[in-house]
Amino acid sequence: MTAPAPPLGAAVRILLRQALEAYQDSPQAHGWLSHNLQRFDEPLRVAIAGKVKAGKSTLLNALVGEQIAPTDAGECTRVVTWYVDAQYPRVRMYPRGSEPQQLTINRSGGGLSFDLNGFPVEKVDKLEVEWPSQSLRAQTLIDTPGIASLSADTSSRAGAFLAPEDAPTQADAVIYLMRHLHNTDVRFLESFFDQGVARATPINTIGVLSRADEIGAGRLNALTSARKIARRYRADDKIRGLCQTVVAVAGLLAQTGRTMRQGEFTALTALAAMPRSDIESMLLSADRFSRTELDAPGAPDSESRAHLMERFGMFGVRLATTLIRQGMTDPTAISAELVKRSGLDELRGVLSTQFSERRDLLKARSALLAIDLVLTREEPRAATPMLAGEVERILAGAHEFAELRLLSALRAGAIKLPKETLQEAERLLGGDGGAPYARLGLEPDAGPQEVWDAAIDAANQWRRRGESPLSSRAIADISRQVVRSCEGILATMRQQ
DSSP states (O other), X not given: OOOOOOOHHHHHHHHHHHHHHHTTTOHHHHHHHHHHHHHTTSOEEXXXXXXXTSOHHHHHHHHHTSOOSOOSSSGGGGSOEEEEEOSSOEEEEEETTSOOEEEOOEEETTEEEOOOTTOOGGGEEEEEEEEOOSHHHHEEEEEOOOBTOSSHXXXXXXXXXXXXXXXXXXXXXXXXXXXXXXXXXXXXXXXXXXXXXXOSOOTTEEEEEOSGGGTTTTOTTHHHHHHHHHHHHHHOHHHHTTSSOXXXXXXXXXXXXXXXXXXXXXXXXXXXXXXXXXXXXXXXXHHHHHHOOOOSTTOOOHHHHXXXXXXXXXXXXXXXXXXXXXXXXXXXXXXHHHHHHHTHHHHHHHIIIIIGGGHHHHHHHHHHHHHHHHHHHSOOOTTHHHHHHHHHHHHHHOHHHHHHHHHHHHHTTXXXXXHHHHHHHHHHTTTXXXXXXXXXXXXXXXXXXXXXXXXXXXXHHHHHHHHOTTSOHHHXXXXXXXXXXXXXXXXXXXXX
């Protein structure tokens, strides 16, 4: 009896070790392969990308729950900055071609700040911020410079990290921020869309319609409008072929909700006590809100209001004062409601289902890209043909990669199916998440018997569809893959 094939992650680890042995005489190849073997045991690397002022650092702070990423336009925002979990806070600068240097950490206005001690930003390869954080234990976040920047150097840094010409990216997955969808965004997503080994998959990219609260001039229905736009983007065949999904997030509201201070709540409470018409009149513009003279007793002064506008934005001030006026007087409850309304919970849910659940798959993909690079660039060794054949075998034989290729083809519109059939196929292939309940369209608390019955029903239905004499060759091929996905769920359940 043939022994079962090892899981994808284990198979790729074995291949990496074989490649290390074959290329042990090449320091560069050996170092690169060792690095990628170590990556299997690291948290998932998630890069945050987008244009200048898209709100990348603000969203990173919201995800971490602390203001650790500078959000001003300082020199540090022009450098690729890694945020990793650690026991103690520390910031290290990695100058190009020389040893790392430790930087002094300062707090300014509640957030972190650090400078490069006069070192030219053009000669800094990256910054690494070590910070004790539960959020960073599951994923390392990488803040990248803005693409399409007026500074050619800044823009090229982002491109060189996220879509290097001569090497695979160091990120396992990407959150791409856009305020509105422009041609620049599409071109970047296309450049990041890998066409080499482990190709044809938008599975490692999530689109975020950022600064969603600014849509509709910060009115209370701004996020409702933003979510409608995000749904329209999700339905666009071009975007569906380049990223997994698009969600709307008000990053500033999320950051402030997770870091709100008692003094800010006190100032908002004083504002909420004023006549509503006065507040709405002040909120016609940020400048008017800060500069209007107030005679009401206890009303926050101009400086305090300017601070509130900087921290909450027009939408956040309007929403927070409305909630207080409606009877919500607990600052913890206000913070939770701001985070809930910001869309951050939805984004974190997507990150969990699309990235965290696929951690081994994304890591294996990154490792295969590294092995392919070594096999392509290094002088052939005796083991090179065997290693190349094993890469191809894993890519062709691993059902996880077959799922991704088919899912990508369906999302890009390369295969035409009736709408309901298409949606079901994408879901069963893992388009809404890799967990059995998500694939089968069940609730998260579905019991084992319910999951089992649903998997059996789905497998039988798609088996009949594939075997029907009226089905095209394409439908038959899709059906075989979907049935295999259903059988994978059943096999996993048998092992439990």
